[in-house]
Each structure stands twice: as structure tokens, then as C-alpha cells.
Amino acid sequence: MKLVVLGGAGSQALYGIRDLINHGSIFDEVIISSRNLEKNKKIVEGLNSPIVKAAQVDVSDENALYELIKDCDVVANCTGPYHILAYKIIETTIKAGKHYIDFCDDIEAFHKIFESDLPKKAQEKGLSMVMGLGASPGFLSVLACSAEQRYFDSLKEAIFYFACDEQEPGGPAVLGHMLECVHNAPYIRNGEKFNEPSFREEWDFDFGEPYGVRKVTRIGHPEVFTFPKYAPGIPNVSVRFSLEPASAYQGFKDLSLAGLTSTHQLNINGNPVSPRDFALAVLIAQKASRPEMTEAELQEFLKGVTACAAAELHGEKDGKGMSYVGRVAGNMAPLTAIPLIIGAEMLAKGEITKKGIMVAEEAIEDADKFVKETVKRIRDDGFGFTVNEELTVKEVY
Numbered sequence: 001m002k003l004v005v006l007g008g009a010g011s012q013a014l015y016g017i018r019d020l021i022n023h024g025s026i027f028d029e030v031i032i033s034s035r036n037l038e039k040n041k042k043i044v045e046g047l048n049s050p051i052v053k054a055a056q057v058d059v060s061d062e063n064a065l066y067e068l069i070k071d072c073d074v075v076a077n078c079t080g081p082y083h084i085l086a087y088k089i090i091e092t093t094i095k096a097g098k099h100y101i102d103f104c105d106d107i108e109a110f111h112k113i114f115e116s117d118l119p120k121k122a123q124e125k126g127l128s129m130v131m132g133l134g135a136s137p138g139f140l141s142v143l144a145c146s147a148e149q150r151y152f153d154s155l156k157e158a159i160f161y162f163a164c165d166e167q168e169p170g171g172p173a174v175l176g177h178m179l180e181c182v183h184n185a186p187y188i189r190n191g192e193k194f195n196e197p198s199f200r201e202e203w204d205f206d207f208g209e210p211y212g213v214r215k216v217t218r219i220g221h222p223e224v225f226t227f228p229k230y231a232p233g234i235p236n237v238s239v240r241f242s243l244e245p246a247s248a249y250q251g252f253k254d255l256s257l258a259g260l261t262s263t264h265q266l267n268i269n270g271n272p273v274s275p276r277d278f279a280l281a282v283l284i285a286q287k288a289s290r291p292e293m294t295e296a297e298l299q300e301f302l303k304g305v306t307a308c309a310a311a312e313l314h315g316e317k318d319g320k321g322m323s324y325v326g327r328v329a330g331n332m333a334p335l336t337a338i339p340l341i342i343g344a345e346m347l348a349k350g351e352i353t354k355k356g357i358m359v360a361e362e363a364i365e366d367a368d369k370f371v372k373e374t375v376k377r378i379r380d381d382g383f384g385f386t387v388n389e390e391l392t393v394k395e396v397y
Contacts (some may be wrong), residue, residue, distance in 0.1 A: 001027045001348045002072040006059055006089065007079035008032030009040050012103075016076075016337030019381050021049045025341075026348045033057045033068060059085055065092050074344050077102040078337075080173050082109035087116070090129065090357070094121050099347040103134025103340045106177065107186065107222040113357060114225075123356035130352065133343040133360040134336040136162055136239075136309060137226045139374055140328070142339075142360060143387075144311040145230055146367035147324045151391060155315040157236035160223045163211055164307035166248040167293070168332045175283045179276050182252055183261035185218040187238035188228070195220075197261065199253045203240065207308040208327045208388060215249065216240040222359075230361035236314075244306075255279050302383065307332035323392040330378065330385035338377050342370065 003020075007013055009032055017030060032040050033055040040054035057068045059079055069075050075093050079085050082104040090113060093100045104110070110131060113119070122129050132138055140160055148155060182198040198217045205216045221239035228234055243249040255261060260279040265272040293301060313324040328335075343363070346352050352363050364370045371387075378385045 001074075002029040002031070003027040003074050003076060003344055003348070004031045004033060004055075004069050004072045005076045005078060006033055006057070006065075007077070009034040009036065009043055010078055012333050012336050013076075013078035014043065014337070015334045015381075016078075016341035017047065017052065019334070019338050019377055020341050020345075021047065021052070022381055023377065025051075026345050027051065027074075029053065031055045031068070031072070059089055062088060062092050065089065066096055069093060069096050069098055072098060074099045074101065074347050076100075076340060076344050077104075078340070080106070081177065082106040083112065086131075087112055087118070090118055090122075093129070094118060094125060094127060097125055097127065099127055100129040101133055101340060101343045101347060102131055103138060103336050104132050105134060105137065105222055106180075107184075107220055107225055108180075110222050110225045110359070119357040126355055128347055128352045128355055128363070129357045130343055130347070130363040131357060131359055132222055132226055133339050133363070135307075135332055135339070136160060137222050138339045138360050139335055139371070140309050140311050141223055141227055141230075142364050142367045143326050143328070143371050144227065144313060145361050145364070146371050147311065147313055147326055147389070148231065148315075149367060151317055151322055151324055152313065152315045153317050155231050155234050155313060157312075157314040158223075158227055158231070158234060159237075159312040160221070160227075160239045160310070161205055161207065161216060161241065161312070162239075162307065162309040163207055163214055163216070163242035163244060164332045165244040167301060168306050172280070172284050175287070176280050178252065179255070179261050179280060179283075181220040182256045183263075183276070184220040185239075186220060186224050187218055188224060188234070189236055189238075191233075191235045193224075197256055198241075199256045205240065205242075205310070207242075207310060208329065210305050210329070211242075211244060211308045214242040214246070216242045217253075226359035226361055229359050302331050302333075305329045305331075305384065307335065309335075317393075321394045323394075325390045327388045327390075328386065331383050334378050334381060334383050335374075335385070338381070339370075339374050342373055342377065 037056035186195040219241040260275040310327045
């Protein structure tokens with residue numbers, strides 16, 4: 001079995017590839033591909049595994065991409081930004097007749113693809129293609145599915161939370177994505193869809209140790225699109241976030257309230273510049289001015305908790321009101337990449353039986369099993385990871 005990982009040289013994708021090597025996979029050939037072949041070769045040399053090989057491809061070159069994936073079994077897409085690249089990659093993957101998975105967390109990409117004819121084409125070809133199997137959507141929303149199956153007859157509300165350390169691995173694309181997410185924050189309230197920038201409303205939420213109670217605000221994230229595909233008609237869905245340290249959260253709040261997430265171009269000395277481009281350039285320059293962590297420092301950093309998340313559900317069971325909060329704490333990078341790799345292995349084994357393009361919540365039928373396997377794999381790879389569940393029952397009057 002052959003797996004092609006697009007963007008496989010990226011910082012997050014490599015956590016999944018190392019996990020695949022550690023656990024002995026169904027794949028006997030894994031291709032790390034990106035535009036920089038020499039970088040890929042150095043990574044392959046460092047991984048020191050006979051099953052991993054390097055390839056060069058520009059994913060925007062449809063013919064080159066087709067030639068790369070035409071003889072593989074599964075395509076794992078770890079490239080971004082997804083709202084720009086995902087459509088053509090999925091279209092080419094359908095043309096090649098291959099199963100597909102990604103950890104897309106770009107809500108615009110979901111709308112663009114699901115409103116196109118690509119889902120029908122994938123279904124007609126008998127392909128299983130999964131979008132959004134990373135940390136969230138992905139592990140966190142599948143955890144919510146597991147809780148719904150165990151504890152609820154009906155759901156009234158789902159809220160997804162996450163908070164991560166600003167030093168988590170990630171480049172300019174992550175910063176640009178953050179600016180987009182705080183500019184457009186859709187949510188569902190009482191069955192109606194709304195969209196407004198972040199920081200117009202804030203709440204206090206207890207993430208548990210080590211972050212504790214933090215200010216959170218809505219953020220634009222795909223769970224508002226993906227989770228209702230699993231729970232049709234759910235009247236309330238939102239995603240809320242914070243950052244570590246609190247000053248980083250305040251920094252994005254200041255940018256948002258000052259209008260610096262807008263893409264409307266201004267004329268600056270004869271040059272068209274959007275407030276977002278300016279804000280992104282400043283953020284990138286600030287990050288570049290800080291000393292970069294060495295590999296040893298990064299590994300020491302990742303020994304601690306660098307991200308917290310939670311799924312909160314409200315509904316009913318046997319006529320009683322039920323509230324659930326599942327809190328997780330660990331590192332964002334392995335929590336993003338390892339679910340993707342487990343999903344790729346499931347596709348190769350034929351364990352994802354539904355056909356067409358689907359979100360992670362639809363694709364993973366045994367949610368509890370998937371959650372337990374992900375937790376085990378992350379811990380086996382040497383990362384600290386905790387899951388704590390809290391259930392409250394009350395009478396309905």
C-alpha cells in the first residue's frame with residue numbers, strides 16, 4: 001500500500017509520518033512531497049526508514065500532481081491554505097481515482113467543495129474522501145460524537161473550545177489563517193446562522209489544568225459546518241478560542257477591534273495595501289525577530305502542555321437534561337497529524353465504508369474507538385496527553 005503526503009515536509013505533517021513509522025503501518029511506501037526536493041531528501045534521511053521516500057511536486061500543477069498520485073492508494077493533503085488549494089487537489093485526486101484525507105480547518109474550503117459537483121463525482125467513482133480529520137475539526141468533534149452516542153437522545157447545543165501557545169510550531173500560513181478566522185466567525189443560534197468578527201462577545205471558560213479559566217471569543221472554524229452534518233437540525237453551534245499567553249489573545253483582539261483583519265485594499269502612497277496584509281507583515285516580522293527554538297528546545301517545550309481544547313454539549317437523555325464537557329490537554333501538532341494518519345490507514349484498510357466527500361464526523365462510525373486509538377498513539381509517541389470528561393444530569397421541568 002502506498003501513501004502520498006502532500007506538504008509532507010511541513011512541521012505538522014511530520015508528526016504524523018513519525019507516528020506511522022513508530023507503529024508499523026499498512027503502508028509499505030510513504031512519499032513525502034513538496035516543492036523543495038532537497039529539503040524532502042534531508043527529512044527522509046533523518047527519518048531513516050526504508051518505507052519513506054522523497055518527491056517533488058507543485059500541487060498547483062495539475063498534471064504533475066496527477067503523475068505523482070496516479071499509482072498510490074491514499075492521498076493525504078497537508079498543504080494550505082485550503083481555501084485556495086484544496087479544490088484543485090481534490091478534483092485531481094478524483095480524476096486519479098484515489099481515496100483522500102486532509103486536516104482542513106478552513107471553513108471557506110468546506111463551503112466551496114461541498115457546494116460544487118465534486119462530492120457527486122467522488123461518489124460516482126466509489127471513492128472515500130474525508131475532509132477535516134485533524135485536531136479540530138477531527139479529534140475534538142469526533143470526541144463530541146462519541147459523547148453524543150453515549151450520553152444523549154437529543155442535542156440542543158455544541159460548543160467547541162481551543163487555546164494554544166503562540167510558540168506552537170507553525171509558519172506565516174498559520175498567522176494568516178488566524179487573521180481570517182477572527183475576521184469571520186460564523187455560528188448558529190436558535191437555528192439561525194450568523195457571522196460576525198471575533199471579540200464582539202466574550203465568555204469565561206475553564207480549560208482545566210494548566211490553563212484554567214480564560215477569556216474566550218467566537219472564532220471562524222469549520223465545526224459550525226461539519227458537526228451539523230453529523231447532528232442535523234442542532235439549533236446552537238459555535239467555536240470559541242483563546243491564546244497563551246493572555247497577551248497574545250489581547251493582541252489579536254486589538255487587531256480585530258482596530259479593523260486590521262479587513263481585506264479591503266487602501267491606497268498607501270500609491271500602493272494598494274489591505275489592513276490584513278499590513279497586520280500579517282507585522283506579525284511575521286515580530287515572530288522572525290524572536291530567537292528560533294533549537295530542536296532540543298522544541299522537544300523540551302513539547303514535554304509540557306502547549307494546547308488545551310474542549311467539547312461542550314447540552315441536550316436530553318431519558319427525559320432529563322444532560323450537560324457534557326470533555327477537556328483535552330497536550331500538544332497541537334501531534335493532535336493535528338496523528339488523527340490524519342489513523343484516518344489514512346483506515347481508508348487503506350477499507351474501514352471507512354461511506355463513499356463520496358464527507359466530513360470527519362460522518363466518516364468515523366465508531367467514534368469511541370477512534371478517540372481511544374488516537375489517545376493511545378499520541379502517548380505511545382512520547383507526548384503527554386490527557387482527556388477528562390464531566391457529565392451533569394438535571395431534571396427537565
